[in-house]
Amino acid sequence: MNKSYQAVRILGTRVQNTSEKETLDVLESALVEKRQMAIFTPNTEMIMAAWKDQAFRDILNRAEWVIPDGIGLIHAARIQKKPIENRVTGFDTSVSLLEMAARLDKSVFFLGGAVGVAEQAAEEMQKSLPTLRIAGTHHGYFPGLHIGKGGSPEENQVIEMINASGAEILFVGFGMKKQERWIDTYRNRLNPTILIGNGGTLDGLAGLVQRAPEIYQRLGLEWLYRLAKQPSRIGRQLVLPHFLWLALVKPGMVEIEKS
Structure with a gap:
C-alpha cells in the first residue's frame, strides 16, 4: 500500500492509515512471531468518547493497532485534507x-456477550470454517x-481459563470502553498473542x-440501516453529525502522524 503517512490523530486518538490487507499482514506476522498485539476498532462514537475522556484516549493510544472502523472517521479526515485511504471494519477484520x-x-x-452467545458464535463459525480451532x-x-x-x-478464573485453553487469539466483546479497558489492564496476564x-x-x-x-456497507450507510431497524439508537447516531460539524469548524482535528 503506497501512502505518505502511517497514521493520523483524530481528536488526539491515533488511528492507522491502513487497509484490511495490511492489517491482516501485521496480525499474521504477530501470530507467527508470538508478539502480543492489542487491536481496537473505533467508530465515530468511540473517538468522541475518547476526546472527552483522557484515560480512555490513553488506552486507545497504547494499543499497537487501531483501525478506522467508522465511516465518519473517513469523512472527517477527508474534510480536513488528511485522508485515510480505507475504512477497515472490525467485523470484517474479525472474520x-x-x-x-x-x-x-x-x-x-470468544469472550463476551450474553450467556450462550459466545458458544453459538463458535458453533456457527465451525460450520463455515470446519478446521477452525475454538479453544x-x-x-x-x-x-x-x-x-x-x-x-x-x-x-481471575476467567483469565486462568483463557490462558489454560492455549488460545492464541482472544475476541473480547464487552462493549465500547469496557472491552478496551479490560484488555489494556489485563494484557500482561493474558497469554494470547492477538x-x-x-x-x-x-x-x-x-x-x-x-x-x-x-449496498449500505459500500455507501457507508450502515448507521442508517441500523437506525431504521432500531430507532432507539437515534441518540447514539446524533454523534455522527456533531463529529462531522467539528471536522468543518475545528482546525487540527485531524493531524498527520508520520512516525
Whole structure:
C-alpha cells in the first residue's frame, strides 16, 4: 500500500492509515512471531468518547493497532485534507482473522456477550470454517473490571481459563470502553498473542444481529440501516453529525502522524 503517512490523530486518538490487507499482514506476522498485539476498532462514537475522556484516549493510544472502523472517521479526515485511504471494519477484520486462524492452525477464544452467545458464535463459525480451532468460550456476565468489579475471584478464573485453553487469539466483546479497558489492564496476564476488542461481533457471528445489506456497507450507510431497524439508537447516531460539524469548524482535528 503506497501512502505518505502511517497514521493520523483524530481528536488526539491515533488511528492507522491502513487497509484490511495490511492489517491482516501485521496480525499474521504477530501470530507467527508470538508478539502480543492489542487491536481496537473505533467508530465515530468511540473517538468522541475518547476526546472527552483522557484515560480512555490513553488506552486507545497504547494499543499497537487501531483501525478506522467508522465511516465518519473517513469523512472527517477527508474534510480536513488528511485522508485515510480505507475504512477497515472490525467485523470484517474479525472474520478474516478467523479465516487466518484456520489456515495457520491457530486457536481462538470468544469472550463476551450474553450467556450462550459466545458458544453459538463458535458453533456457527465451525460450520463455515470446519478446521477452525475454538479453544474456549465464556459469556461476559461475570463480575469483572468491565462492570466495576475488577479483581474478583470469578474474573481471575476467567483469565486462568483463557490462558489454560492455549488460545492464541482472544475476541473480547464487552462493549465500547469496557472491552478496551479490560484488555489494556489485563494484557500482561493474558497469554494470547492477538487481543481484539470487537464489540457486537460475537452477536453477528452467532447470527443474532444481521449486518446491513452490502449496498449500505459500500455507501457507508450502515448507521442508517441500523437506525431504521432500531430507532432507539437515534441518540447514539446524533454523534455522527456533531463529529462531522467539528471536522468543518475545528482546525487540527485531524493531524498527520508520520512516525
